[in-house]
Amino acid sequence: MLRSLxxxxxxxxxxxxxxxxxxxxxPAFAANPMKDAxxxxxxxGQVISSHSLEALGKMAQARPLKIFxxxxxxxxxxxxxxxxxxxxxxxxxxxxxxxxxxxxxxxxYQPSIPVAKFLAYDAYFAFASADDIPFTLVNKLQNxxxxxxxxxxxxxxxxxxxxxxxxxxxxxxxxxTGVELTSFAARFPHLYPPADASLSAQRGFQHFRKYCLACHxxxxxxxxxxxxLNYPVSVxxxxxxxxxxxxxxxxESIRYNTTMPALGIETPRRAEVIEEIIAYLEAMSKLKRxxxxxxx
Ligand code: HEC
Numbered sequence: 571m572l573r574s575l576x577x578x579x580x581x582x583x584x585x586x587x588x589x590x591x592x593x594x595x596x597p598a599f600a601a602n603p604m605k606d607a608x609x610x611x612x613x614x615g616q617v618i619s620s621h622s623l624e625a626l627g628k629m630a631q632a633r634p635l636k637i638f639x640x641x642x643x644x645x646x647x648x649x650x651x652x653x654x655x656x657x658x659x660x661x662x663x664x665x666x667x668x669x670x671x672x673x674x675x676x677x678x679y680q681p682s683i684p685v686a687k688f689l690a691y692d693a694y695f696a697f698a699s700a701d702d703i704p705f706t707l708v709n710k711l712q713n714x715x716x717x718x719x720x721x722x723x724x725x726x727x728x729x730x731x732x733x734x735x736x737x738x739x740x741x742x743x744x745x746x747t748g749v750e751l752t753s754f755a756a757r758f759p760h761l762y763p764p765a766d767a768s769l770s771a772q773r774g775f776q777h778f779r780k781y782c783l784a785c786h787x788x789x790x791x792x793x794x795x796x797x798x799l800n801y802p803v804s805v806x807x808x809x810x811x812x813x814x815x816x817x818x819x820x821x822e823s824i825r826y827n828t829t830m831p832a833l834g835i836e837t838p839r840r841a842e843v844i845e846e847i848i849a850y851l852e853a854m855s856k857l858k859r860x861x862x863x864x865x866x
């Protein structure tokens with residue numbers, strides 16, 4: 571198994587290299603409707619550079635990568651660049667010592683992912699399909715919404731690591747137009763539960779970061795794809811506990827055609843995770859801050 575995998579890997583590296591030698595342009599770009607977009611890179615709030623897809627293509631070697639496409643629940647193959655190779659070029663190797671990477675997406679999605687995950691597992695920026703399927707997908711997790719993936723789509727070599735499959739689609743932002751290297755505590759100070767919050771609320775905070783923050787804000791900090799959940803009235807104050815739990819578990823069982831995805835069914839300890847997220851939301855209801863006074 572391992573042997574045949576590395577053989578395939580070897581062949582795909584050769585194929586990618588041949589492609590790069592034989593054609594001055596990567597023909598795959600042509601299929602990316604966002605091929606002219608500029609991707610903006612920031613360090614702690616300051617823009618450090620912007621690059622076109624073509625410019626990024628000169629910094630890293632393109633290769634095909636087969637992944638389990640969690641949004642469609644099937645395998646797909648994309649043309650990708652190694653995220654580590656691009657970060658080395660753009661931020662310099664010291665990015666590895668930083669804390670967090672925040673991704674900005676055209677649709678308002680804004681996941682924040684620990685740098686440690688990029689050091690432990692292989693992440694890639696996909697810029698095209700490696701077959702003749704368009705660079706789009708049907709998001710089964712969001713009421714079968716048809717979405718474009720470009721300009722860049724962050725994917726993981728999740729066929730190589732079981733833990734990545736457990737993360738589902740949570741760290742796979744598409745329509746990425748910007749990346750910021752930052753410190754989570756400095757950037758999102760108003761998300762922290764009170765110091766005397768219960769252990770379960772503290773755990774819930776970590777789950778919220780991973781599974782909810784990309785779309786929602788708390789006290790104005792977080793993603794811009796979905797409603798604020800804490801200010802001025804917390805969801806724990808106006809949604810009955812049984813329904814709040816059911817909303818996270820099966821939102822479509824409450825609101826017809828909702829585009830809120832249920833917490834990933836592959837999430838380990840899923841029932842406890844839901845309880846802990848609610849404990850976090852309850853703790854935050856006692857720590858409200860006006861979004862007008864914070865920047866997200
Ligand atoms: C991919 C984006 C996305 C993610 C991830 C997400 N949500 Fe949502 N959420 C939405 C959208 C969109 C709505 C509005 C849905 C609607 O009105 O049908 C929503 C609505 C809600 C509401 C109802 C708010 C109200 O007043 O009606 C709650 C509560 C909620 N989400 C909690 C969560 C929690 C907790 C998580 C993490 C486990 C989470 N969401 C993850 C997109 C998301």
